[in-house]
Amino acid sequence: MTKNKEKKTIVSDRNNRIFKNNHNNGIILAIYKRLLKEYSYQGWWPLIEKDAKTNRYISRYHPKNYDLPRTPEQQFEIIVGAILTQNTSWLQVEKALINLKEKNLLSPKSILNANEDSLKEAIRPAGYFNQKAERLKLISEWFINKKGLPSREELLSIKGIGKETADSILLYAYKQPSFVVDAYTRRLLFNLGLIQNIKEKYDTIKELFENSLPKDFKIFQEYHALIVAHAKQFYKGKGKSKEYFLKELFND
DNA sequence: AACCAGGACGTGA
DNA sequence: TCACGTCATGGT
Structure with missing residues (x-):
């Protein structure tokens, strides 16, 4: 009764290149590097602090402070x-x-x-x-x-x-390397042709990232925050995304 | 003035 | 397992 579970994390891009489990999903890392270059460090998670000037509470990010x-x-x-x-x-x-x-x-x-x-x-x-x-x-x-x-x-x-x-x-x-998948993450992968179904299973997508990246909580933190930053730029309203600079990564 | 945002849960096919 | 309804405010 051995149930085969290996097929789960097969993902292909628009050129039908197949990415499987631990086999190098270089594209996931390439997207991260490109997003980081585009938007720089996000400094998540924001904390509520008192603003020195106004003496009011504000939500503050701390880029590069891990x-x-x-x-x-x-x-x-x-x-x-x-x-x-x-x-x-x-x-x-x-x-x-x-x-x-x-x-x-x-x-x-x-x-x-x-x-x-x-x-x-x-x-x-x-x-x-x-x-x-x-x-x-x-x-x-x-x-x-x-x-x-x-x-x-x-x-x-x-x-x-x-x-x-x-x-x-x-x-x-808790600074644990546990990748966060949200609606933006799905949308990004779908737009780039890295998943075929926008409703792909949560854990499948999570594993795709975790198997493609160094197990470093700092990278995981930045990556998720960068996806959100990117989404806020391009995914507003119903308009098609224009993430041209990411799609260029697929050109050899 | 609809649409949706850094989802989760309960229910009934 | 899957699709759908519900929960609620306020910005754009």
Whole structure:
């Protein structure tokens, strides 16, 4: 009863070159290098900090600084942001995070102790405030009781943490080389002809990247952030993407 | 003024 | 396993 599972990560580009498992997917690395040249370092994950001039909280990126997060507080903030940004623009998440910060609700204990309405009011700008409030409570309880580095399975067992959020938490809060796949990633691969189906399985796409890159969390962090930066440039509205400089990579 | 954003979950084929 | 409905605010 040996089930053959090797066929899973076969991907071909528009010239029908087949990329298989660990066999060098040079194109994935080439795309990364080209995106990095185009957009430079993104400095994800952004953290809420007080602006020295205005004395107001703002969301700040830290390009080329891979030490962050440095504290459990910052780790937790990233986790909260990862949940709040589900199907929601980061601009709205910033507002919610700042609300939480100003209400002293950006810690697991304070979230657990907060009354429902106050919590919901704070995260309202990020939408889905009913379910997100509940999920913040769940993740807060988990965060307080957890031990050591969380595994992907452990994160996935928490209600409200799906694959993308779990990988985001591992990659950005815990510096683990777990590649994040989002809708933009799918769209990019599809536009470049690297996947045939826009709904290709999450884990298949994840493995494609992880098998094509050095297992370095810094590269994984930058790559995902670069894809988002690229998507914001070219994937707005319904118009066709004009990622000419990436398609040139396919010309030998 | 529709469309969609750094998705996840529950349900019924 | 897969397709679909639901959740909600606010920017463009």
